[in-house]
Amino acid sequence: MRLKVYEEPKLRDPYIIVGLPGIGNVAKISADYLIKQLKAKLFVEFYSPVFPPYVLIGEGRIVELLKNEFYYWKNNRSKNDLIIFTGNTQALTSKAQYVVAEKILDRVEEFKVKKLISIAAYVVDRPDEKPKVYAAATQPELLEELKQYGVTPMGEGSIGGANGLIVGLAKVRNISGICLLSETLPGYITPSGRILTDPKAAQAILEVLSKMLEIDIDLRPLEEEVKLTEVVSHEVEEMKHPAIEEIYGISHPPGDYSYI
Amino acid sequence: MRLKVYEEPKLRDPYIIVGLPGIGNVAKISADYLIKQLKAKLFVEFYSPVFPPYVLIGEGRIVELLKNEFYYWKNNRSKNDLIIFTGNTQALTSKAQYVVAEKILDRVEEFKVKKLISIAAYVVDRPDEKPKVYAAATQPELLEELKQYGVTPMGEGSIGGANGLIVGLAKVRNISGICLLSETLPGYITPSGRILTDPKAAQAILEVLSKMLEIDIDLRPLEEEVKLTEVVSHEVEEMKHPAIEEIYGISHPPGDYSYI
Amino acid sequence: MRLKVYEEPKLRDPYIIVGLPGIGNVAKISADYLIKQLKAKLFVEFYSPVFPPYVLIGEGRIVELLKNEFYYWKNNRSKNDLIIFTGNTQALTSKAQYVVAEKILDRVEEFKVKKLISIAAYVVDRPDEKPKVYAAATQPELLEELKQYGVTPMGEGSIGGANGLIVGLAKVRNISGICLLSETLPGYITPSGRILTDPKAAQAILEVLSKMLEIDIDLRPLEEEVKLTEVVSHEVEEMKHPAIEEIYGISHPPGDYSYI
């Protein structure tokens, strides 16, 4: 794991938002939107052999490795600053997802984070017109608090992937953690590798977050922006055909990625 | 591997029962039923990156990592106390199954366990009305002893997964070990991920165990209880589509899991 | 890796035969037949987490882990004693196949082995009535020597799996090595997991070996014996559906394995 530390910010009783790519890209869109609206600052990024083996070409035609990133934002309206953890990929293997989550929690402990909030998708066949937001947590009190924001405690079940796992690992370390899940349809992947994103699901999450975190964010541009940006998550195809993709130096036609 | 030790019990010449989730959930149901009926006490639990990367939501809407657990029970009617090893998952990879089994056997040696009894399913196309119980063992004498309980020595073949492997590893360490296998149908998985459990198979195992271990357990509630509880083992689906499930933060609708 | 050393034999300029399970079970049948006919003695065996996670039940209803074994035989008719390496499984992963092969070669160097002879299958659509035997080697001279035994140098191509790999690794260590390949049909696997073995292919290999090694073995019982023993290699099914098989404690009906 290759770590780049750009800054060591001093943060007051921070909360951390965790939003890695997943179904409908709900978590990633939410985290990116917060970073952009709050002008949060990147302070740590890391690269890892557990990420998929390819390189992205961004807007400036410059190559970029897959990575995960920590941003921070000083919240002048409340007593809790904010850390946002996101990235352009999840770890490739089950074991690596545990290892990456433990690394995040090490930093969470270092910053004495007061609350961890991860974002996930809640797959339903027919979401409400305005998607419902569910929650699971490390303690019952946290779920009680969330009711005032219109969040329903999730029923018995499970939450897969990094965004779910990290809340379970937080509990073992006695860190207060919440997973917010927004209703979405099962991820649909077109043959060319495009994933349909779910802006509405991200919007529902962001409405809850803005109240919880006492932050003022303009949510109107979201739906429009997201309509224009079809997310292509390479991981999906690569995960389906890992062997072939790993061996071949596949490059995709220009313009195939409008959102990374 | 993250270990939580709640107690270090003193046990007299203990036997250990090993029952991890598997086909028809026979082993897990049997272990859970024993724990409940005997009011066995949890003394060690562990979490591991070799378990699947998701988090469970239990009855209290609280998140819980996948884990394996040791329980103990002091048997006043016989000279052998009891350890029960179970959990809500098996390790994900072949190698990890070996590693977890070796960890269990380290503890087995520490407690000077007299006999290891693992539980497994014996898949047949048409089980008897009352499922037959088969056994394989580390020594022929053990099979002889079992005949008085109506247990048939298993023919040539193999036993897959953690519940079989641990008996093979026990033999290498000169620990007396038995694998009890109950007739069951091939596991049937519905599209929504539900696994049909086989209460009858577990009942047949428990009848043998109660005689072997000289313990008095009421088996009547079992069949009824199991009818009400359709087990959903996430592992199954996740194992079939590990790549996709690992990446996406899938959450299942509330109420989809009535037994974990 | 768990090693059991039963004896440390003194061997005169030994040759080593390597025959692990593979297509048509040609290599394994050949090695087993040699061991039986020569009454070769087991001196080292090892178990490993890189082998598949299941346990075998043999004739005595006793459990047995998967393992690899070294046998030796003192050849009074020639100046070269014999080591035979075989087992009931190959390592599960590519990387583990390299690691196991390097372990074997460490011992080969320790015993100052003069020649390594591995056995493999040569898949053709229509084998000759009497299967042809091909060879590849670490030096051209070795191929020249083999012509007197009716062995044809193999054309350009590749040999997969442990039996091929070990000859390549031998070359890097400057150990003289030969791979003998016997014509066989593509392995046919029945739905119940049975693999049709190819006794004729093994017989062709053994005829060459008996001349090369100056040993006198009766080959008549081979064809008959093999006809009676359909080999069931669990690896095949487990490799096809590793995930499911690893999790479930699958046991097969008695009598399903007549040869292990």
Next chain:
Amino acid sequence: MRLKVYEEPKLRDPYIIVGLPGIGNVAKISADYLIKQLKAKLFVEFYSPVFPPYVLIGEGRIVELLKNEFYYWKNNRSKNDLIIFTGNTQALTSKAQYVVAEKILDRVEEFKVKKLISIAAYVVDRPDEKPKVYAAATQPELLEELKQYGVTPMGEGSIGGANGLIVGLAKVRNISGICLLSETLPGYITPSGRILTDPKAAQAILEVLSKMLEIDIDLRPLEEEVKLTEVVSHEVEEMKHPAIEEIYGISHPPGDYSYI
């Protein structure tokens, strides 16, 4: 990883060309052609357990492990000598691709390499009659320089496999890096495992390289040569069915490999 160092050349401000097997074998053909035409000298080769577990049989019927190689060439016409990195395989797993790329970059730093140029394929449905060459780079200036050779900056997207990954890892180490991508069709694999190569794509790459590197290479023999040599990359089939191939000692009929 087993390293063989044949020579430690002194090189003046070298460039390195990276060309491992991939789609259409564009990168490998280009690297091999350069090595042959320039009579570049092998100075380091390595074998690794992360390569596929089989052994190749070359023209002399002699076995050869899969390997990666470093060649060098002293360029008297320019101030930059040349290192060429190629091999007959890529690493099997995602993680291993990162590890191998880091090993190459360690050597790149040791030789104070001035520029890294990797070669990849750019899959399009209908390539131009003369395939276009695209590029991505670690800095915008590098792309500017390339325009004089008719190279178009690649649009947003990604480049998979070792040939793309190494440029991303170079950037993290502040090494100047370029990935040249030539238009090609999606790799076509026949049932017998043959991959159709794309000589035209390699030729387009080599034309750019000869100008960039100020080297004089005769490109006329290329097309003819490549027509005669259908590349068979075993990796493809092995990657598709890794489990089965890993276990069975598959050998292919002689003559099935005319180019390795």
